[in-house]
Amino acid sequence: MSSDIRTSELKSPVDVAEYLFRRLYEVGVRGVHGVPGDYNLVALDYIPKVGLNWVGNANELNAGYAADGYARVKGISAVVTTFGVGELSLLNAIAGGYSEYVPIVHIVGTPSTLSQRDGMLLHHTLGNGNFEVFADMSKNISCAMAKLTDPHEAATLIDHAIRECWIQSRPVYITLPTDMVQKKVEGERLKTPLDLEYPPNQADKEDYVVDVILKYLHAAKNPIILVDACAQRHRVLDEVHELIEKSNLPTFVAPMGKGAVNETLPNYGGVYAGDGSNQGVRERVESSDLILSIGAIKSDFNTAGFTYRISQLSTIDFHSNYVRVKFSEYPGVRMQGVLRKVVAKMGQLNVQPGPKPSNEIAKKDQTFTHDQAITHDWLWPRIGQWLQPNDIVITETGTANFGIWETKFPAGVSALSQVLWGSIGYSVGACQGAALAAKETGDDRRTILFVGDGSFELTAQELSTMIRQNLHPIIFVICNEGYTIERYIHGMDATYNDISTWKFKDLVSVFGGTEQNSRTWQVRTKTEAEDLFRDEGFKRAERLEFVELYMPKEDAPRALKMTAEASARVNAKQ
Numbered sequence: 364m365s366s367d368i369r370t371s372e373l374k375s376p377v378d379v380a381e382y383l384f385r386r387l388y389e390v391g392v393r394g395v396h397g398v399p400g401d402y403n404l405v406a407l408d409y410i411p412k413v414g415l416n417w418v419g420n421a422n423e424l425n426a427g428y429a430a431d432g433y434a435r436v437k438g439i440s441a442v443v444t445t446f447g448v449g450e451l452s453l454l455n456a457i458a459g460g461y462s463e464y465v466p467i468v469h470i471v472g473t474p475s476t477l478s479q480r481d482g483m484l485l486h487h488t489l490g491n492g493n494f495e496v497f498a499d500m501s502k503n504i505s506c507a508m509a510k511l512t513d514p515h516e517a518a519t520l521i522d523h524a525i526r527e528c529w530i531q532s533r534p535v536y537i538t539l540p541t542d543m544v545q546k547k548v549e550g551e552r553l554k555t556p557l558d559l560e561y562p563p564n565q566a567d568k569e570d571y572v573v574d575v576i577l578k579y580l581h582a583a584k585n586p587i588i589l590v591d592a593c594a595q596r597h598r599v600l601d602e603v604h605e606l607i608e609k610s611n612l613p614t615f616v617a618p619m620g621k622g623a624v625n626e627t628l629p630n631y632g633g634v635y636a637g638d639g640s641n642q643g644v645r646e647r648v649e650s651s652d653l654i655l656s657i658g659a660i661k662s663d664f665n666t667a668g669f670t671y672r673i674s675q676l677s678t679i680d681f682h683s684n685y686v687r688v689k690f691s692e693y694p695g696v697r698m699q700g701v702l703r704k705v706v707a708k709m710g711q712l713n714v715q716p717g718p719k720p721s722n723e724i725a726k727k728d729q730t731f732t733h734d735q736a737i738t739h740d741w742l743w744p745r746i747g748q749w750l751q752p753n754d755i756v757i758t759e760t761g762t763a764n765f766g767i768w769e770t771k772f773p774a775g776v777s778a779l780s781q782v783l784w785g786s787i788g789y790s791v792g793a794c795q796g797a798a799l800a801a802k803e804t805g806d807d808r809r810t811i812l813f814v815g816d817g818s819f820e821l822t823a824q825e826l827s828t829m830i831r832q833n834l835h836p837i838i839f840v841i842c843n844e845g846y847t848i849e850r851y852i853h854g855m856d857a858t859y860n861d862i863s864t865w866k867f868k869d870l871v872s873v874f875g876g877t878e879q880n881s882r883t884w885q886v887r888t889k890t891e892a893e894d895l896f897r898d899e900g901f902k903r904a905e906r907l908e909f910v911e912l913y914m915p916k917e918d919a920p921r922a923l924k925m926t927a928e929a930s931a932r933v934n935a936k937q
Contacts, residue, residue: 400445403472427456428792613717668929
């Protein structure tokens with residue numbers, strides 16, 4: 364009776380699950396990734412009711428990778444798993460999202476609140492009556508948690524979690540017990556959109572920081588701009604491009620920041636990664652007397668094994684929750700407002716020119732025989748010539764991730780990689796999510812994946828989801844007989860770096876591909892690669908295009924070799 368009275372007091376009753384999925388729709392989610400399980404099945408019935416699409420993945424780990432790729436293109440994503448077995452299979456991907464600032468809403472269907480209260484011996488549990496253990500595992504890789512155990516609090520908790528996911532650009536964890544799915548909450552709240560605006564900086568504190576920055580900026584003789592991943596994750600690219608274009612300062616990106624900057628701008632200088640940098644880049648960056656570093660993540664693979672040679676005394680760091688000017692840190696000052704005011708007030712600056720990267724292939728590789736093998740020195744500049752504006756390029760941790768440093772992008776290209784977390788196999792799932800996000804937006808954007816054969820074998824099943832969802836990515840599987848980056852770190856000829864030899868292109872038909880929705884290629888020489896890149900149908904990608912791209916076993920990008928050597932040295936330290 365009391366429950367009916369409370370429901371009758373609601374102006375516009377709506378089920379908890381419907382409220383949750385309508386909020387996700389509101390913030391831009393259209394495809395929901397995940398795997399069904401008995402604790403989430405009733406909740407899944409609400410997905411089509413609110414206009415969402417259930418993607419359905421081959422497994423939870425792939426679903427998490429896909430949600431990560433989707434969020435990097437669309438801005439936010441959602442993934443649904445079942446209690447225990449399902450959510451634990453997802454955690455590696457969620458940890459990657461937390462590490463790399465990717466906003467993913469993780470919804471877990473759990474046993475009923477009554478079952479949990481009574482400590483029932485249910486399947487998918489540890490058999491000890493502890494229903495909090497899995498949530499505790501997710502606590503340190505989630506920026507907010509919402510346990511929906513009380514309908515009075517459910518809507519507030521949902522709104523808070525989704526907002527924190529967006530603002531902090533990190534995963535959140537929401538539990539939805541089976542007996543809460545159809546409980547009623549106030550639907551009137553849905554008439555008020557979530558407030559996704561970043562809180563403004565304290566005005567006088569922001570103005571002081573801007574004045575300090577401008578003092579050093581005007582005094583600098585050869586300042587530069589260095590852009591990294593958190594400029595993308597925390598949505599300051601508009602401010603960054605205004606700074607780049609109005610200042611005309613030489614601008615570089617870190618590997619994780621690849622794709623953050625329009626590389627066709629005349630002052631774009633290339634990728635800076637310490638000793639792994641492109642020709643001329645390292646000298647120009649390290650000789651600068653002031654570096655405007657925006658959204659930096661100075662991890663080992665992002666710095667070619669910690670080979671940055673940049674002094675903090677010549678660096679101004681812009682971040683999502685603080686600004687650091689040389690050795691003075693200003694907490695609570697977000698970079699958005701600061702960058703806008705710096706641009707408005709900076710006036711004329713001292714500008715010294717920087718390098719001009721191109722996709723010109725080295726002279727030694729410009730001519731080749733009919734049967735000459737494909738090399739990394741030749742491939743990545745050639746890819747730059749073949750790419751089109753607004754492409755989405757996904758590179759796997761390993762040869763592809765390091766090779767893409769040598770590729771100058773056309774305008775509007777988005778680059779997805781997992782340099783910091785570095786979970787091999789990530790890119791295949793991310794490709795599915797990114798391709799789906801591009802399809803939903805209606806943009807005529809190609810999604811292009813470069814993945815090694817070893818990495819592909821970890822998550823190959825997601826190819827079936829791409830086919831089922833009628834997605835048309837271009838997939839290059841680099842066939843070079845195993846784990847190349849591990850070979851260069853340790854064990855060049857060790858059997859643990861070898862893999863089984865698959866007939867990769869045959870998997871397309873195994874997973875449901877037909878002549879109407881897919882096409883496969885096998886490319887072993889530069890001549891065959893040239894023919895492929897010139898094929899107009901291949902360029903248009905009107906169906907899934909799958910390429911076996913064969914390369915020599917011990918060939919690798921220069922930056923990978925240098926980073927692997929540095930990684931081996933760090934691993935060997937006593």
